[in-house]
Amino acid sequence: MSELRLHAVSLTYASPRSDTPSVLERLTLGISRGEFVVVLGQSGSGKTSLLNVAAGFLEPTDGRVTVDGQAVHGPSAVRAVVFQDDALFPWLSARDNVAFPLRLRGVTRDERARRADALLADVGLEGQGDKPIWALSGGMRQRVGIARALASDPEFLLMDEPLGALDAMTRDQMQELLLAVWSRSNTGALLITHSVEEALFLATRVVVLAAHPGRIALSQEFDFGRRFLAGEAARALKSEPGFVAAREELIASIHQPYFEVAA
Ligand SMILES: Nc1ncnc2c1ncn2[C@@H]1O[C@H](COP(=O)(O)OP(=O)(O)OP(=O)(O)O)[C@@H](O)[C@H]1O
Numbered sequence: 001m002s003e004l005r006l007h008a009v010s011l012t013y014a015s016p017r018s019d020t021p022s023v024l025e026r027l028t029l030g031i032s033r034g035e036f037v038v039v040l041g042q043s044g045s046g047k048t049s050l051l052n053v054a055a056g057f058l059e060p061t062d063g064r065v066t067v068d069g070q071a072v073h074g075p076s077a078v079r080a081v082v083f084q085d086d087a088l089f090p091w092l093s094a095r096d097n098v099a100f101p102l103r104l105r106g107v108t109r110d111e112r113a114r115r116a117d118a119l120l121a122d123v124g125l126e127g128q129g130d131k132p133i134w135a136l137s138g139g140m141r142q143r144v145g146i147a148r149a150l151a152s153d154p155e156f157l158l159m160d161e162p163l164g165a166l167d168a169m170t171r172d173q174m175q176e177l178l179l180a181v182w183s184r185s186n187t188g189a190l191l192i193t194h195s196v197e198e199a200l201f202l203a204t205r206v207v208v209l210a211a212h213p214g215r216i217a218l219s220q221e222f223d224f225g226r227r228f229l230a231g232e233a234a235r236a237l238k239s240e241p242g243f244v245a246a247r248e249e250l251i252a253s254i255h256q257p258y259f260e261v262a263a
Helices: 047-055 094-104 109-122 138-151 168-185 194-201 223-228 234-238 240-252
Strands: 003-011 024-031 037-043 062-067 081-084 158-159 188-192 205-211 215-221
Touching: 003 047, 003 188, 024 047, 024 062, 024 094, 024 188, 037 047, 037 194, 037 240, 047 158, 062 094, 062 168, 062 188, 081 138, 094 109, 094 138, 138 168, 158 168, 168 188, 168 194, 168 223, 168 234, 188 194, 194 223, 194 234, 194 240, 205 240, 215 240, 223 234
Parallel strands: 037 188, 037 205, 081 158, 158 188
Antiparallel strands: 003 024, 003 062, 205 215
16 A cells, blocks of 8 residues: 655754744654544644644655655656645637646647546536636636646545635535545545634544644644545534534644654
């Protein structure tokens, strides 16, 4: 089983001051294919920094990042990233946005269009390929972003607040879609969110970061998402006593002093 792993990763942003504190300190975290890891933590606890290190956008100051034990440096198609603001090319159609990574890989024009349309259908946008980006709603744009990330056939899907800008109803629908896409694509997912409910619903494992310096304060497994995929209703799961109790415990843990655990 393929694994993306951060080994004792520390990160300090370059600063002229020598006493700049670490943003991440000796943080160890593994994400296997088939796992859905969701990271919670107070603002400034280092969540985005952690994702940027995992994606290869930032090189750790200390420690290392591996995929299947092999050290990785820099971004790669194996670790696809979905951003909060979708980061699409506004002058291209939905299809051409999704096809873009395929174009970089030299896939022929017809094959690109065929695969892009299939990926759009996978995220519920069948027949919408010709639409320009500006004609799509926020939720639809985010779906195009997810389809584009999947186009490179990644092993890992890294998502920084992908649903943060959406209204509550669209966000609920997109959570369900994310679970379906994750399950079908058999990727390892790493998602950052400020929503404890979203974390609980999606995650096979929730990781809470403690701040200053960013480190893992809590790592706990859940199965609400898997139960949803097995046919249970989302609303029923989210109002279950076990879900509500876990939500309250996670909220409390985000605001507490911590001891360190390895994930
Ligand atoms: N490019 C940068 N240069 C210097 N410091 C940075 C940079 N990016 C982030 N930081 C600092 O690193 C710390 C962690 O930031 P990060 O964005 O990773 O936290 P976060 O948990 O994602 O926060 P939020 O929930 O508000 O998005 C913060 O103190 C932030 O000010």
